[in-house]
Amino acid sequence: MNDATSDIFSLRGRRSTRCINVGNVQVGGDSDITIQSMTTAITRDTLSTLKQIETLTDVGCEIIRVAVPKDADADALAEIVANSPIPVVADVHFHSKFVYKAIDAGCGGVRVNPGNILHFETEVPKICATAKSAGVSLRIGVNAGSLDDSLRALYFESPAEALVESALREAKMFEDNGFYDFKISVKHHDPIVTVKAYEMLAKQGDWPLHLGVTEAGLLFDGTIKGVSAIAILLSLGIGDTIRLSLTANPIEEIKLAKGLLQALRFRTKPVEIIACPTCGRCEIELIELAEKVENAIKDLKPSRPLKVAVMGCAVNGPGEAKEADLGLAGGKGRGILFAKGKVIKTVKEGDMLDELIKLINQA
Amino acid sequence: MNDATSDIFSLRGRRSTRCINVGNVQVGGDSDITIQSMTTAITRDTLSTLKQIETLTDVGCEIIRVAVPKDADADALAEIVANSPIPVVADVHFHSKFVYKAIDAGCGGVRVNPGNILHFETEVPKICATAKSAGVSLRIGVNAGSLDDSLRALYFESPAEALVESALREAKMFEDNGFYDFKISVKHHDPIVTVKAYEMLAKQGDWPLHLGVTEAGLLFDGTIKGVSAIAILLSLGIGDTIRLSLTANPIEEIKLAKGLLQALRFRTKPVEIIACPTCGRCEIELIELAEKVENAIKDLKPSRPLKVAVMGCAVNGPGEAKEADLGLAGGKGRGILFAKGKVIKTVKEGDMLDELIKLINQA
Numbered sequence: 001m002n003d004a005t006s007d008i009f010s011l012r013g014r015r016s017t018r019c020i021n022v023g024n025v026q027v028g029g030d031s032d033i034t035i036q037s038m039t040t041a042i043t044r045d046t047l048s049t050l051k052q053i054e055t056l057t058d059v060g061c062e063i064i065r066v067a068v069p070k071d072a073d074a075d076a077l078a079e080i081v082a083n084s085p086i087p088v089v090a091d092v093h094f095h096s097k098f099v100y101k102a103i104d105a106g107c108g109g110v111r112v113n114p115g116n117i118l119h120f121e122t123e124v125p126k127i128c129a130t131a132k133s134a135g136v137s138l139r140i141g142v143n144a145g146s147l148d149d150s151l152r153a154l155y156f157e158s159p160a161e162a163l164v165e166s167a168l169r170e171a172k173m174f175e176d177n178g179f180y181d182f183k184i185s186v187k188h189h190d191p192i193v194t195v196k197a198y199e200m201l202a203k204q205g206d207w208p209l210h211l212g213v214t215e216a217g218l219l220f221d222g223t224i225k226g227v228s229a230i231a232i233l234l235s236l237g238i239g240d241t242i243r244l245s246l247t248a249n250p251i252e253e254i255k256l257a258k259g260l261l262q263a264l265r266f267r268t269k270p271v272e273i274i275a276c277p278t279c280g281r282c283e284i285e286l287i288e289l290a291e292k293v294e295n296a297i298k299d300l301k302p303s304r305p306l307k308v309a310v311m312g313c314a315v316n317g318p319g320e321a322k323e324a325d326l327g328l329a330g331g332k333g334r335g336i337l338f339a340k341g342k343v344i345k346t347v348k349e350g351d352m353l354d355e356l357i358k359l360i361n362q363a
Numbered sequence: 364m365n366d367a368t369s370d371i372f373s374l375r376g377r378r379s380t381r382c383i384n385v386g387n388v389q390v391g392g393d394s395d396i397t398i399q400s401m402t403t404a405i406t407r408d409t410l411s412t413l414k415q416i417e418t419l420t421d422v423g424c425e426i427i428r429v430a431v432p433k434d435a436d437a438d439a440l441a442e443i444v445a446n447s448p449i450p451v452v453a454d455v456h457f458h459s460k461f462v463y464k465a466i467d468a469g470c471g472g473v474r475v476n477p478g479n480i481l482h483f484e485t486e487v488p489k490i491c492a493t494a495k496s497a498g499v500s501l502r503i504g505v506n507a508g509s510l511d512d513s514l515r516a517l518y519f520e521s522p523a524e525a526l527v528e529s530a531l532r533e534a535k536m537f538e539d540n541g542f543y544d545f546k547i548s549v550k551h552h553d554p555i556v557t558v559k560a561y562e563m564l565a566k567q568g569d570w571p572l573h574l575g576v577t578e579a580g581l582l583f584d585g586t587i588k589g590v591s592a593i594a595i596l597l598s599l600g601i602g603d604t605i606r607l608s609l610t611a612n613p614i615e616e617i618k619l620a621k622g623l624l625q626a627l628r629f630r631t632k633p634v635e636i637i638a639c640p641t642c643g644r645c646e647i648e649l650i651e652l653a654e655k656v657e658n659a660i661k662d663l664k665p666s667r668p669l670k671v672a673v674m675g676c677a678v679n680g681p682g683e684a685k686e687a688d689l690g691l692a693g694g695k696g697r698g699i700l701f702a703k704g705k706v707i708k709t710v711k712e713g714d715m716l717d718e719l720i721k722l723i724n725q726a
Binding site: 246248295 | 380401402404405406410412424427428430431436454481500506507508509518519522552553554555556565575578579580581583585586587588590591592594595598608609611612613616618619622623626627628636637638639640641642643644645649650654657658672673674676680682683684686705
């Protein structure tokens with residue numbers, strides 16, 4: 001199953017990027033594509049922020065960003081960094097003093113939005129020197145909110161070009177000061193603009209790229225916008241770390257990012273369910289059954305990844321799911337259990353689920 | 364805003380395909396990318412099937428497929444077709460007699476899965492002649508469940524190649540009989556295999572392609588698998604009609620398909636919400652507010668499409684959402700209303716929503 005087990009970069013090859021460190025996590029180069037999110041707790045409320053970081057780490061977050069709008073937030077960073085199980089990135093707007101405070105506090109990285117940092121040009125040499133001596137990486141996080149006035153006209157004509165032009169100017173400033181440990185993002189709320197911007201940017205340097213669609217919206221729209229844009233970019237070999245922005249609890253962002261990386265084979269799912277859409281052939285309560293199977297297997301960690309099929313009928317069942325390690329196909333009153341396309345056993349409808357779980361536990 | 368308003372085919376150009384008719388709906392050529400789903404009611408229960416078709420049509424379904432496993436289902440087709448507001452496609456496995464019955468019943472199309480239709484090779488000339496004289500199109504719906512035994516070994520080595528080889532053989536049979544009015548699907552449960560298969564197939568002929576990931580799973584996983592694979596293919600210019608398979612109520616399939624086509628600018632959304640993910644800078648209940656705005660605008664049909672921004676703070680608010688026609692950005696106790704990046708008004712926090720809705724209604 002070469003097609004299915006290799007990752008999506010096999011489609012077109014992964015873009016070659018320089019590797020940087022965000023704390024103890026590598027981004028770019030041959031490193032895994034990492035999952036990021038951002039806390040929603042008020043940063044200066046250290047306890048709540050740390051509690052949220054812990055919860056997010058538990059579901060799979062690997063780098064966490066915290067907003068630093070005020071002095072009190074900057075002052076809280078040292079304690080947050082000291083107690084966070086994952087690298088902390090400080091999100092800084094407007095005031096360069098917070099960049100220095102974040103570096104002092106031991107943050108793994110600082111996200112700067114150069115377009116809205118006051119006196120940015122004159123601060124660049126100092127930012128570079130401070131970050132370099134501390135071994136801290138930066139992210140140049142460009143978005144529509146921070147474009148230089150000179151790019152405003154271009155933005156209204158071609159937002160992707162304006163975002164890229166802004167990123168290129170800012171990357172050059174850092175590199176002119178001998179600083180190379182940064183990644184770039186050029187997020188936009190429109191998935192197509194986002195894809196275009198990253199594609200253009202990817203051709204012009206070897207910076208690791210942090211992917212995301214910004215202001216993607218509530219769970220439903222945000223999922224579609226984020227997943228579609230990031231999947232397209234990953235399929236082009238572009239992307240070293242991802243954030244799925246949602247106007248929702250950031251736990252949802254992590255679940256979604258993890259699901260996407262699993263779907264595209266960057267990550268392995270311990271037990272994967274293959275379930276058919278029900279149709280007019282289906283004579284059992286398939287949705288309910290699939291949900292029960294999903295619930296029963298969600299914490300299982302089998303010795304090797306398993307594919308488990310839940311199929312509504314004998315027509316598509318064992319055949320369509322022939323590579324499933326185990327599966328069941330329902331019929332009226334009775335169901336069949338199968339493994340690798342071969343029927344093992346016929347059982348009563350009411351026993352199907354228990355029999356399947358038994359087989360999974362034996363696998 | 365050329366980038367944002369053009370569709371995603373502008374990235375790489377749409378693949379050129381022949382145009383076929385599924386009833387009164389065109390698929391392929393320059394026609395719009397259409398949305399399909401499949402009923403889950405038992406087809407021979409005509410009343411339930413028609414009720415479901417009506418519901419699905421109301422949410423945006425444009426072509427509906429119904430399963431035809433038994434004689435009684437085939438016998439119900441004429442009544443279903445006569446009363447369905449959208450073209451009906453019969454889904455036929457195993458028995459070619461149902462193909463003829465479906466054509467007689469006036470179906471707009473028939474989906475055949477040649478690999479599992481008995482004596483398929485000998486039936487092809489008759490199927491072609493019957494469909495041609497009735498002006499009915501077909502879909503060659505290949506999947507893992509119906510591969511010829513000779514492709515089994517290839518399937519386990521490279522599933523995408525096996526699916527494509529099967530589709531090519533079957534397409535050739537129809538074309539050798541002078542029949543060209545068909546589309547093809549090569550669905551798989553793995554998004555990467557699916558993308559590879561469609562990419563390979565797309566290079567070898569001008570058939571319109573029906574995109575889908577099959578057995579994608581329950582709502583969460585199914586959404587990620589379907590959206591990622593279909594978005595990648597659409598970004599390559601591939602795809603003429605889509606089905607987002609989910610083990611869920613087919614209403615969810617339609618909502619998702621519509622959301623994806625809107626996100627990728629194939630369809631216009633009357634009112635689009637741009638909402639920031641909340642962060643530690645946000646001092647209002649943004650998720651709740653965005654949900655309220657979404658709820659308030661969901662049935663609005665303004666004279667032109669509107670972008671409405673719901674932002675958590677002044678930092679990202681008007682700036683990041685500068686192309687929003689209208690928007691609000693929250694602060695503690697008070698919020699600002701803005702249009703095209705310019706602040707219009709400062710209002711009390713409790714009045715923000717009402718003031719925004721008032722502005723939308725005036726737009």
